Structure formats: structure tokens, C-alpha cells
Amino acid sequence: MPANARQIVLVRRPAGAARAGDFAIREVPLAAPGEGEVLVRNLWLSLDPYMRLFMAETGSIHGSVPLGEAMPGGAVGEVIASASEAMPVGALVVSMAHGWRDHYLARADQLQAVNREAGPAQRWLGLYGLTGITAWGGIHGVLKPEPGETLFVNAAAGAVGSVAVQLAKRAGARVIASAGSDAKCAWLRELGTDHVVNYRTEDLGARLAELAPEGLAAAFDNVGGEQLEILIDAAAPQGRIALCGAIALYDSANYRAGPRNLFATIEKHVTLTGFNAGFYFPRAPEIIADLAAAEAEGALVETETVVEGLAAAPQGFVDLMEGRSRGKMLVRV
């Protein structure tokens, strides 16, 4: 058993975009597990945009991390010492709280034991975890595309976006996707996207008007802010927009700010549905079975960007927010 755990702590609240210097690495002593507890060695850590919200002074439903405290987040690891009959040494476990560290002690009943045979361990953070369940919830829980409908996804080369694109194609939609580089757009074409837009070099609103003159029947919004306003303007009468996230606003003082053209949803009878993956986790077995089926059919590929080592996690987070990852961003501990 290691004597110490290494953790990434928040040492400075980011002003605007997070920087690697907003974090530091520290060692804390590890105790042996008490009754009902397990000691876990993390194998993989998840990096997610919502973590930016923890870093603000006045947080969100996600709370605010006190300065000097370890960052929370998702992780998958294995039990290396156990005082819990339910969770023996060797169990593969997921925690939504104990990311950004190499080892931790926790009550076994706070953790989820997962199947080692289901594929690579990190899949429980990606396709079978928050990423896959979010994409499935937005496509099949909210948008429910009909074959032939035009569906748009932004931040489409990211973790959630790239799964959403593929699920929408599998459902028979005509998919338009946007991303922030030509290389990402080329990859989205390889995934089967019908039309791609590089929002950094092209005018997204003008391109959507060309590609979908009848309007967007459905849109999966990962970005918020000005892109959400563009999607409201581009929506077809009775269009549906799934509000997944607002990464464009996470560095700002008010990430909850609404679109300035909300009235257009009245004029066009457009439905905006915010959704939270937490509401789909109770259906995880059914959703994971469907994602596995999609993969087995060849309709879904999972892509990862891997950062090596705990110490590289802060820069990995910066890279995620600045668009330097493709697919799911992970840290191999």
C-alpha cells in the first residue's frame, strides 16, 4: 500500500480561461481502509468542461472547490486494499468524485463496481459513462430524430458531440456538424457527417442557411452563447433544440446567461429542452446496451485523446477547453 496519494489542487481561481498554473500537485498521507472502506488506485481520470464551473468563487449546482482543495471529477480505478465484503481487492470501480488524484480512500457504497470484461477500463468514463449517456440522452431522450430530418451538432468533434453525430446518423438523420478546425471537420466527414462547418473560418449562420434553407428540425447544442442564438435563428418551425452545455460561457461571470433572441422560439414554436445526464443514469443498463449494439453494428466508434500522467492533468484541462482534444479527453494516471 502506498504511504501517500498525489492530488491536483486548485491554488488560484482562473480569471477567464483556466491556466495550468491555477493548479498544483500535492501529497497527502493515505490511511488503511476502515470498516466498509476501500483504497483505490486510479487508472484513468476524466477531464470535462463542467469542471471549469467548480473553479469559480460562487459555483453552480456543481459547487465551488475551496482554494487548496483537490479537484473533484470522474475516475476509474481498481481496489488495492479493502475492508468491504461487497468490493474486494481487484474490483474495477468508478467514482464521480475522486478524479484528479492517483489514490484515494472511500466508502465502498459511494463507488460503482463495473464490469472488467466490457472493454477498456476508461470506457466507463467515455462511451459507457457520462459522455455516452449524455449523447444518448440528447439524441434519443430529447431530440428523437426521424429518418431524413436535418439535425445539427456543435462542438461535434468533442467527446459528447462525436457520439451524438454518430447516433443521429444511425437514426437516419441528415447531420450537419461544426467544429473549430479543418482537421476536426475532415474527421467528422469520416464519421459519416453529411455536412461540416468550421465555425472559426466560416460564418455558421450563413452556412446553416445554405445547408438547411428549410431550417433545422433538430439541434444538439454543446456550446451555448452566440452559437445557441444562431441555432434559434436557424431552427425550422416547430424545431427542437437540446441544450446540453454552454462551454462558450464557462469562463465568463454568468455562464447561465440566456439567448437574446428567445422570443423567436415563440414565433416559430421552437422547443428548447435543457437536459442533464444525471436524469438518464437510472437507465444506464439499457442505454449502454444500445451503445454497445451501435458499436457492434459498426455505426459507432469511440475516440480518445490521452494525456499521460497525473501531473499533466492541468494542461490537459486547458487543452480540452481550448479545443486541442478530439473525442473523449482522458488522463492515464
Ligand SMILES: NC(=O)c1ccc[n+]([C@@H]2O[C@H](COP(=O)([O-])OP(=O)(O)OC[C@H]3O[C@@H](n4cnc5c(N)ncnc54)[C@H](OP(=O)(O)O)[C@@H]3O)[C@@H](O)[C@H]2O)c1
Ligand atoms: N448536460 C449534461 O449532462 C452534460 C454532460 C456532459 C457534458 N455536457 C456538456 O457538453 C459539452 C461538451 O462536453 P464534452 O465533455 O464532450 O467536451 P468536448 O466537446 O470534448 O470538449 C469541448 C470542446 O468544445 C469546443 N469549444 C470550446 N470553446 C468553444 C467556444 N467558445 N465555441 C465553440 N466551441 C468551443 C472545443 O472544440 P472546437 O475545436 O470545435 O472549438 C472543445 O474541443 C460541454 O458544454 C459540456 O459541459 C453536458
